[in-house]
Amino acid sequence: MKQTTKTVEAPPVLGAQEWKLMELLWERSPQPAYDLIEACSKREAWHPNTVRTMLARLTRKGALDAQPYKNLYLYSARFTREQLVEAESQTFLQRVFGGAIKPALIHFARRHRLTAEEVREMKRILDENSQPPRA
Numbered sequence: 001m002k003q004t005t006k007t008v009e010a011p012p013v014l015g016a017q018e019w020k021l022m023e024l025l026w027e028r029s030p031q032p033a034y035d036l037i038e039a040c041s042k043r044e045a046w047h048p049n050t051v052r053t054m055l056a057r058l059t060r061k062g063a064l065d066a067q068p069y070k071n072l073y074l075y076s077a078r079f080t081r082e083q084l085v086e087a088e089s090q091t092f093l094q095r096v097f098g099g100a101i102k103p104a105l106i107h108f109a110r111r112h113r114l115t116a117e118e119v120r121e122m123k124r125i126l127d128e129n130s131q132p133p134r135a
Contacts, residue, residue: 011079011087012061019084020044021054022063026081030067030074 024039033055040046055075058064066073097104
C-alpha cells in the first residue's frame with residue numbers, strides 16, 4: 001500500500017487590513033460574518049461589503065476556514081497568530097535584509113531605545129541561540 005504524506009501549507013502573506021480582521025478571529029473563533037461586520041464597523045468604520053470581500057479573500061488565500069452552519073458560515077483562523085508572525089518576519093527579513101539577521105538586529109537596536117529589561121532579555125535570547133565557536 002502506498003503511503004501519502006500530508007504537506008504542511010505555508011501561511012499566506014497578509015495585508016495590513018487583513019491582519020486587523022484576523023485579530024478579531026484570534027480573539028474569538030469561530031464567528032459568523034455578521035459578528036465580524038459589526039466589530040469592524042465599530043473598530044474601523046468599514047462598510048459591510050469591505051468585510052465580506054476580505055473574508056472571501058482570506059478564505060481563498062487559505063488563512064480562514066469557512067464552515068457552513070445553518071444558513072450562514074462560521075469563520076475561523078487556520079493559522080495561529082504566532083505562525084503568521086513567523087511567516088511575515090521571514091518574508092520581511094528576506095525582502096529587506098536579504099535574509100541576514102545581524103543587519104536587521106543592528107538596524108532596530110540603533111533606531112529604537114530599549115529598556116534595561118529589554119536589553120537583558122535580548123542578551124539572554126542571544127546567549128541561548130549562539131553557536132559555540134568551531135574548532
